[in-house]
Amino acid sequence: MKALLIRDLRLATRAGGGFGLALAFFLIVCTLVPFGVGPQGGTLALIAPGILWVGALLSCLLSLDRIFALDHEDGSLDLLATAPLPLEGVVASKALAHWLTTGLPLVLAAPVFGILLHLPGPGYVWLVLSLALGTPALSVLGAFGAAVTVGLRRGGLLLSLLVLPLYIPTLIFGAEAVRRGAAGLDPWTPLVFLAAITLAVLALVPFAAASALRVNLR
């Protein structure tokens, strides 16, 4: 499992692996929004938590289809399926690799983009915390979507249609936590819900993803 994780990380960080693409996409979203909304700091500060969360979510979506697609094309997914490692473990390690290469950079970069959007001072801590709690769920749910659509033509578009509704609870609680934090209110209730969703997703969704993967490898 560790070997698989290291292999995935190495593949992702190599040139052409798409590492940093999500980050660049996140930056573009945060740059474009002020053009659409107008440069007034007050308006931006009001919508910053939502924009940052939606931006992080979309950037996460961007690289989801790579989780299984490349391994499916060159056949290494079939090898992994016959390996002693249970398929649930494969899914979990792939999701972890996706999170380390996409989610973690987003979490670390988010405060910088928060400055661009005039996020109020107290919001930064909660932005980082809520993203750190929420993005693992995004990666695991994304792995589920990727497992369902692996090997389909036009799978990428379908993947977004399937995965985005699943992201709604995470988005709601995540953005709400930042919004409350930025407004100086108590953000712990949404944060606890966010953490609960992430833990439940981490525990249960790999099984669904692995069963979908088994169907697709049949």
Place this chain on the structure above:
Amino acid sequence: MSIWEYANPVKFMRASGAVLPWVVGGAAICTLGGLIWGFLTPDDFKQGSTVKILFLHVPAALMAINCWMMMLVASLIWIVRRHHVSALAAKAAAPVGAVMTLIALITGAVWGQPMWGTWWEWDPRLTSFLILFLFYLGYIALWEAVEDPDSAADLTGVLCLVGSVFALLSRYAVLFWNQGLHQGASLSVASGERMSATYRYPLYLAMLGFFLLTVALILIRTRTEIRRRRLAALLARENRA
């Protein structure tokens, strides 16, 4: 004699063929009766004549949720017992449920325009229905995208299970989110106990009508799917010969 006998497509076709005329007849009578009766009810003192939209909106919303629950049960039966009819019934129910959701959304928006002064309000109920509609779209799209019918049934079954959990989760998350925005703004439709008998009985009739209509549509669509499957099997056999 157990219910599982109807997992046999031939038996299902025979039984559903026998039941179908009755269901269709009942659906036609009750739906038309309920809607016409509802249309003739007197105006509500607060909502005016827009109260008549209720008889379209509430039954459609009810069936939108019931269709998804039926898909969930059918998917579970397919995953556990692998009866093909069950998987096909789940497939057949999805477009019906999607249309019901759409009717509930549109009639709700049209009603909300004069009543709330806006076509769309991010009210928890409305938002949950929009999310439900998205789930229906994803489910239908997945059925269309996967070529092998058994894989499609498996994948959509798993999606339906995961989707059900998340649809429910979204429902409560949305409740939380909206309360965070505007406290105590409850804009719900007049609930059962506040409604007088003048509106209640036509509503019951319309609900029964929509229920029968949904059952009839799902039965017919399941029969269509079974026929398509049989046709595909015959063609495959012919090609092999």
Place this chain on the structure above:
Amino acid sequence: MIDLGKYTVTVLSAYGAGILLLAGIILQTIAANARARRALEEQEKRG
């Protein structure tokens, strides 16, 4: 014709849209079923 007051357009458009959608799914269902039945009968006659 019953008087719908100032909400005539609202009520009629809601009923119109709802009934149109219902008619749409009903017609589509019946058409698809008829098509499948015909194709199957043809195939069974040949085979």
